[in-house]
Amino acid sequence: MGVARDSRLTNALSQNRLAMAGASIMLMLVVVGLMGPWLAPYDPLAQNLARGLESPSRDHWFGTDSFGRDILSRVLYGARISLLVGVASQTIAFTLGVFLGVISGYYGGRIEGLIMRLADVTLAFPTLLLLIAITAAFQPGLGVVFVAIGVVGWAGLARLVRSQALVVRELDFVQAARALGMSDARLITRHVLPNCIAPAIIAVTLGMASAIMLEAALSFIGLGAQPPTPSWGSMIADGRDFLRTAPWISIFPGLAIGAVVLGFNLFGDGLRDAMDPRLQGGARAPLPRTE
Amino acid sequence: MLQYTLRRVVHTIPVLLGVLIVTFILLYIAPGDPVLAMVGERFDQATIDRLRAELHLDEPVWSQFYHYVAGLIQGDWGTSYITGQPVLDGIMDHFPKTLYLASVAMAFAILTGVLIGVVSAVKQSTWLDGLGMTVALVGISFPVYWVGLILILVVSVSWRLLPPSGFGGGALPYLILPALTLGMRSTAYIARLTRSSMLEVIRLDYIRTARAKGLGETRVIGKHALKAALIPVVTAIGLDFGAYLSGSVLTESIFAWPGIGRFALNAILKRDLPVIQGTVLFLAIVFVLVNLAVDLLYGYLDPRVRYGRGAR
Numbered sequence A: 001m002g003v004a005r006d007s008r009l010t011n012a013l014s015q016n017r018l019a020m021a022g023a024s025i026m027l028m029l030v031v032v033g034l035m036g037p038w039l040a041p042y043d044p045l046a047q048n049l050a051r052g053l054e055s056p057s058r059d060h061w062f063g064t065d066s067f068g069r070d071i072l073s074r075v076l077y078g079a080r081i082s083l084l085v086g087v088a089s090q091t092i093a094f095t096l097g098v099f100l101g102v103i104s105g106y107y108g109g110r111i112e113g114l115i116m117r118l119a120d121v122t123l124a125f126p127t128l129l130l131l132i133a134i135t136a137a138f139q140p141g142l143g144v145v146f147v148a149i150g151v152v153g154w155a156g157l158a159r160l161v162r163s164q165a166l167v168v169r170e171l172d173f174v175q176a177a178r179a180l181g182m183s184d185a186r187l188i189t190r191h192v193l194p195n196c197i198a199p200a201i202i203a204v205t206l207g208m209a210s211a212i213m214l215e216a217a218l219s220f221i222g223l224g225a226q227p228p229t230p231s232w233g234s235m236i237a238d239g240r241d242f243l244r245t246a247p248w249i250s251i252f253p254g255l256a257i258g259a260v261v262l263g264f265n266l267f268g269d270g271l272r273d274a275m276d277p278r279l280q281g282g283a284r285a286p287l288p289r290t291e
Numbered sequence B: 001m002l003q004y005t006l007r008r009v010v011h012t013i014p015v016l017l018g019v020l021i022v023t024f025i026l027l028y029i030a031p032g033d034p035v036l037a038m039v040g041e042r043f044d045q046a047t048i049d050r051l052r053a054e055l056h057l058d059e060p061v062w063s064q065f066y067h068y069v070a071g072l073i074q075g076d077w078g079t080s081y082i083t084g085q086p087v088l089d090g091i092m093d094h095f096p097k098t099l100y101l102a103s104v105a106m107a108f109a110i111l112t113g114v115l116i117g118v119v120s121a122v123k124q125s126t127w128l129d130g131l132g133m134t135v136a137l138v139g140i141s142f143p144v145y146w147v148g149l150i151l152i153l154v155v156s157v158s159w160r161l162l163p164p165s166g167f168g169g170g171a172l173p174y175l176i177l178p179a180l181t182l183g184m185r186s187t188a189y190i191a192r193l194t195r196s197s198m199l200e201v202i203r204l205d206y207i208r209t210a211r212a213k214g215l216g217e218t219r220v221i222g223k224h225a226l227k228a229a230l231i232p233v234v235t236a237i238g239l240d241f242g243a244y245l246s247g248s249v250l251t252e253s254i255f256a257w258p259g260i261g262r263f264a265l266n267a268i269l270k271r272d273l274p275v276i277q278g279t280v281l282f283l284a285i286v287f288v289l290v291n292l293a294v295d296l297l298y299g300y301l302d303p304r305v306r307y308g309r310g311a312r
Helices: A003-014 A017-039 A071-107 A109-124 A127-137 A142-152 A154-168 A172-179 A184-196 A198-221 A232-242 A248-275 B002-029 B034-039 B045-054 B061-073 B087-122 B127-141 B144-158 B172-201 B205-212 B217-245 B249-254 B260-269 B273-301 B303-307
Strands: none
Touching (some): A003 A017, A017 A071, A071 A142, A071 A184, A071 A232, A109 B002, A142 A154, A184 A198, A198 B249, A232 A248, A248 B127, A248 B144, B087 B273, B217 B273
16 A cells, blocks of 8 residues: 555556556546537437438438437437446445445454355356346336446455455554554544455446446346437347348447447556556456356 | 365355345245236136135245245246246256357357467467457457347348357257357457466476476477466356356347247246246356356365365
């Protein structure tokens, strides 16, 4: 920890061109997600049946779908949903994961046993399958998807934070503070939490990519965003029936997902290389498998 | 090894119990009355009451859970609302097709993934390495179902080389595209993992020794280095295989492959709750068991794991 190591890390990162490219893509997602309505040339929901299934042209750069809606505008609006799902679900996962992780790492014993068995059960389900089951049990829709992805994501984070907390609670200054009579609540918030939160922040940032992938998959199946909401996943599904005649309907939203996830992966790889220069690229990105 | 095996097996029991509870709760909280879903519009209070009693729906939750688990153990996994077919029969019909697809996809992923990984590691920082790792990075970034659609568009629609979808009695032409699509992500993961693991191993002393005693490069890399480098890859392969068995939902849906993923998805779209519950439970159990097998295999391959605080 400390300033010296942080600045070395930032240095190594900023010299990694691929990581910087990844960071630019992540930044672009945020900008487009916030500014989408001002950037989009058309209303993403406006139908114009006379101009349906048009191939990409000067008027419609990405073409139009079967309702004559402008694909470019819908892709730009879709960034907002992806950004929202990333932020909302990871906030939920972060809150739950860090809270339960610190509690189990700090207190240990029965509480730890219970929380970690709960984590085991959560991780025992294949992620996408569990999400499908949850969204199907409730009403399909984006709100359920946000919460479901967040709730399912807590377990990995809790394990991560717990392993950090286990180390931190044994450190001399924490032991000293306890010996001086500091209360548990104060010890946790003042000393333990700040010292084990960094890896969790990295994990949720990179976890946004998998949240975006999962939302897209659920919306593709029809359990996420409901029509006419322009989610990238549901847009790909919209194009399935027109694959022969108007492939651009599915192609562009898929490219958008790929580009964003690639950005997160590039940044994640760079981050790992910067923290462990011994490994130059290669190990598995912290993405759960969606399939 | 025996002690380690026992510990891991015992550890699995509470997890399986938790899985049972979660799948039970999922059905319990789902909106809609199961009895009404079964009898449809024919409202006859006497029949409804009789069915409620038969299904133990008039009993407290814990008793319903008991009957649920007791039924599962006796092979009664419920009956489909839509077809009236026993859920377990449906699962047994569809699972072998998923197993078939998953095995072929995984075999393809292992072959290509390990090859790309080894070449990238041996030729580190050359254009070959760059190409291999670019392909791998793209492979884990694009959604599987989208790649599947693009493959259908190019290979089946434009080139007319392979059928776009269906099972075709399991014939090879029908298998190629789904297997490629399903295996793509694993190919990418395995390639990345093999490369980084290989890079670590080829710097170790015993590899230098092997070279110093005059072994050819092919033998050093292909035998000595690869053997050690593949240990972490085995875990990845096992976990991915578990994930394939337990839910190639997207790939099966794209290619109309009659496996268990598509079976579950159809049930979800029709809100056929007993089938949803049964397939989710079955697939989660398969996933847990495959993970257990992977842990045991890992402990066997790498003795350090056995004496640590448990695998992973």
